[in-house]
Amino acid sequence: MKKIGIIVSIFFATIMLTSLAAGVLLNKAPSPTDKPEMTITGTPADNFPDEQRAQFCGSNTAKSTDYIQEFSIPTLCTNPLAIVTDYDGNVWFAQTNTGNVAKFDPVSKTFTEYDNPLWPKGGRSMMWGIDYAPDGSVWFTDETYDSVWKFSTLDEKYDRLSYPSEGNSLPQKLQVDGSQIIINDFTGNKLTFLDPTQSGDDVNYLSIPSPVDNSVTADFALDANNNVWFTNWLFQQGGVLVKFDQNGYLDSVSNSNEKSLPLLDFIEIFQLPVELLTPNGAVVANDGTIWLADTTSSYFFNFDPVTEKFTQYVTSDPLLDTYGNQTGIVKTPISRPYWIETDDQGRIVFNTQTANNISVMDPKSQSIVEYHIPSKNPNWGDCDPGTGMMLADCGLAQVFDFTIDGTKIWFTEWVENNIGVVDTSVQLPLDVQLESNTLTLAPGDSKDFEFIVSPKSQKDLLGISLILSSTRDFLNVDLINNSPESFQLDSNAPRTINTIISASDDAESGTYKILVGAQASDVAVGKFITVTIE
Structure with missing residues (x-):
């Protein structure tokens, strides 16, 4: 395996410099010359010095409201991230701090964590993408080791596939699409198509370079005609929405003697509005419109391919107890919509990172419901009143992924070591x-x-x-x-x-x-x- 020398969450330090969370992370990380105190516990918490364990390992205490129920992961400090459900309603998620996948059974309310013998000791990686395949395999991405992993739920074995790394790669979101797997390479600026029947290091990929040089390639979504929609953007400089004619491209390649063809012949490019700076999440709705989440604001956007017009929406402001503001440093709190999906009722669902919410927007009624997550880690907010004692019920759980299963929305809490579920069928107050x-x-x-x-x-x-x-x-x-x-x-x-x-x-x-x-x-x-x- 190729180990890249990065700390967990370097993504935030490089992509989200204005984030309070990133500022806290950088300020609290020890310098290379420090020798921080390390109490050996025999748990994944040993990947962090003592002074960082409260920040990354959380309280491990699940909370609940009338709308949300949380569940504590038995193993301490796993940093759960990407999450998906299978056809039986079981919940699967990847663990940043262990390299493992875990299953939660909503009926028995029990966890099963599957040890990954291929994972290096002490290894950590942000695992942004996960999906469940019809053959009973769980696929997930791994940015530290430039890998795509397959876990068979039938024989409980892991298989690592090396990802094509050309310089600076970051395999991010992942979707099983029929007989192929699609992955966006965030910093490698390409889409990758993988045949899931392969295994080992000798893996063939079809990589489609993005049309905008020196940009990032963010989340993607497929429409009813199998077109792939994704964004290219430069940090806080804007970018474009791209429509890639996947069928047209693949058919033309298969009918020619060329391994690849000019990408521009198979794409349409739409300039993003100047207000849309960091479109991470993308989804195609039932009506064929595209929804984008902007992670450096409180906005999310709708794009109509017929009229080629964008419509800008806004969330409510984050509650004071998410950011604390004990020093007064936060002048204009923002909610940071992150990933975005659609449910079987045609509603738009997204997580707002710094509002600690899961939000459900109904385009038909033009209404929005924002569910507040009860767990909060005070080390990710301005929650110290100057006494050295953190305020209670202040901070963020760092909810970085979610998955939809009927009326339930399952999510992970990266710094609280919990998973949780929103029940959207519960009557609102x-x-x-x-x-x-x-x-x-x-x-x-x-x-x-x-x-x-x-x-x-x-x-x-x-x-x-x-x-x-x-x-x-x-x-x-x-x-x-x-x-x-x-x-x-x-x-x-x-x-x-x-x-x-x-x-x-x-x-x-x-x-x-x-x-x-x-x-x-x-x-x-x-x-x-x-x-x-x-």
């Missing part, structure tokens, strides 16, 4: 009704707008804070008549919220989204207003 779904303004104009927050819970009082978020600086939504931003919602008394929506004099003509709604302690409910500026 409140609802939001809009006066109207649309509004038209001229630059410099403003209009009053009402919405109603209605209780559905039997609790006598429900603590509520309002959500008032816009996608553009020149478009604002504000409370009027001295209305409070937070209040107690009576179970028998809906609350009418009076706002004013205004466009500044320099507002650009176009169609935009505003999010209004209500945040309870464990869940938020919002509705999108479509605002047209003439």
Whole structure:
């Protein structure tokens, strides 16, 4: 195996420099000349010095809400990452800090962890991609050793396939697609197609270079015609959305004597909007539109291939207890949508890394539900009030992957050593009704707008804070008549919220989204207003 000299999570240090999480990681990592104290435990925690174990190993205590249940992984400090379910509803996930895959049985609520004898002692790797194949194999990527792994659930054996490394490679997301496996090489700037019947080091791949030089190739998705959609971008410099005619390319190659053909003959390129800087997650919805998650903002986007237009959406702001802000360093908290998928109801699901949420957006009703994950690690937020004692219930669980199984959304908590599940069938405690779904303004104009927050819970009082978020600086939504931003919602008394929506004099003509709604302690409910500026 080829070992690359990187620390766990170097991805954040290089790609997400503005992230508070990355700042904490870099500030707390010991220098090469330090000799940190190491207490040998005989567990994966031994991969970290004592002073970093609370940061990476977490509390190992599972929590729950009315909507989310967490489960503690028996082995300490495994750093669970990529996750998928099989056809029987079992949950499979890869462990950054052990090289193992593990299974969770939701019926018996038991874990089985499968030791990987091929994994080097003390090895660590971010495993971003995983999928379950019809033959009972679990496939996953491994960025440290430039590998693609196969674990047979039938004979419980591992097989390592070397990934084609040409300079700086990072095999990331992975999807089993019929008789092939598709992988995006994030820093190698290519898509790779693999025949899963191969094994060992002598593996043949078909690699498709991306059309934008010196960029990264992020997550991908397939549409109904087998076209592959993915993004190329430069960190905080924007990029393009790419449509690759996979069938056309492969058919042409097979009918010619060439091993490859010019890529530009089989792609379409769409310029990303300037507001979309770091599109990591991508998915094709049931209606053929593409959804992208922007990890350096609170935005997610929809692209319609017919009109070739992007629509920008926004999440609610992260709760204060996710980032703490004891020093006041966080001036504008952002939620960082990361990966994005669609469920069998046509809803869009994504994880927001720094909001500690799993979010479910319904394009038909233009509504969003944001489920707040109860576990938090204070070492990943500004949670120290200056006394050296971390604040309770502050920080992030670092939820880096999820998978959808019917009404359940399973996810991993990378620094809390838990997996968890959102049950989207549980009745929500409140609802939001809009006066109207649309509004038209001229630059410099403003209009009053009402919405109603209605209780559905039997609790006598429900603590509520309002959500008032816009996608553009020149478009604002504000409370009027001295209305409070937070209040107690009576179970028998809906609350009418009076706002004013205004466009500044320099507002650009176009169609935009505003999010209004209500945040309870464990869940938020919002509705999108479509605002047209003439």
